Amino acid sequence: MGDWSYMRNNKHALLKSRHLKSFSMLSIVLGALVFFALSLHAAAGPLPPLTIDSKGKILERLVVQKGDTLWKIATRYKVSIDALNQYNDLKxxxxxxxxxxxxxxxxxxxxxxxxxxxxxxxxxxxxDTHRNKKEFSKAVECYTAALEADPRHFDALFGAGFSKLKLGEADEAIRFFVEAVRVEPYNARPHYNLGLVFVSLNNKNAAFEQYRILKALNGDMATRLLMYVDGLK
Known part of the structure; x- marks a missing residue:
């Protein structure tokens, strides 16, 4: 009887040990998968703000905010509601x-x-003078003063974005460059520098999207940007 109890208890102990090992291995595998997924998300970053379609049309990705309506968005971007319906398959x-x-x-x-x-x-x-002297904070002051008088001045937007990039203020640089693209969507310079901002943020997805756009606008700039993008992990 004692031997039987010992064997039964030992069997239960072995089964419990195996279950614990299986659970431990499963936890390790799941943990690795979660870490891998988070790593991919960090590398990809948020959706790129700009993209290009198969016909070479440059598109901006807009996240709808509270108070937005289709009519307000169409008015803000000076596009027709039909165009918004077409590109977004709105029902x-x-x-x-x-x-x-x-x-x-x-x-x-x-x-x-x-x-x-x-x-x-x-x-x-x-x-521009301050920027050439690498006095980027002073350059930003001049460009933003110009933008107060003319919010859609391309050179002021581009100069402010470039200076913010050099100051390491990525979010502000993106804001100015995207605004510059809204003014001149097919000017390659803001797209190239946007790509550099995303490279600095290790956002390979967004940087590669700028490369795709540049391929249609300026092959030399696209090639230069791709060298930086390929260097990202």
């Missing part, structure tokens, strides 16, 4: 908070702001 006129929409960007338009006394031009000239 009705309703949009929802956090919904991601593709916005076709129109070819650049010249700013309508008057600069009769040359004050905007002078501010940008000063900003």
């Amino acid at each position: 009705d006129a309703q949009v929802y908070i956090d919904q991601v929409l593709l916005i076709p960007l129109a070819a650049g338009t010249v700013s309508q702001t008057s600069d009769k006394n040359g004050s905007i031009t002078e501010l940008i000239r000063k900003g």
Whole structure:
């Protein structure tokens, strides 16, 4: 009887040990998978703000905010509701908070702001001078002053974005470069520098998307950017 009890208890102990080992191995595997998934997410980063379709049309990704309507978005971006329906396969006129929409960007338009006394031009000239001297904080001051007078001035937006990039202020650099793209979607310079910002953030997905856009705009810039993108893990 004692031998039987010993064998039964020993069997239970062995089964328990095996279950614990199996559970431990499963935990290790699951932990590794979670770590791998998180690593991929960190490398990919958020959705790229810009993309390009098969016909070479540059599109901006817009996350719908509270208060947005299809009509307001169409008015803000100067696109038709039909175009928004076409690119987003919308079934009705309703949009929802956090919904991601593709916005076709129109070819650049010249700013309508008057600069009769040359004050905007002078501010940008000063900003460029500071930028060339690597005085990036002073350059930003000049560019932002110019943008107060003309929020759609491409050179001021680009200069501010470039200076913010050099100052290591990635989020602000992205904001200025994306705004520059809205003004001149098919100008390669903001796309190239946006790619560099995403490289600095180790966001390979977004950086590669800028490379795809540059391939259609400027092959040399695309090749240069790809060298940086390929260096990311």
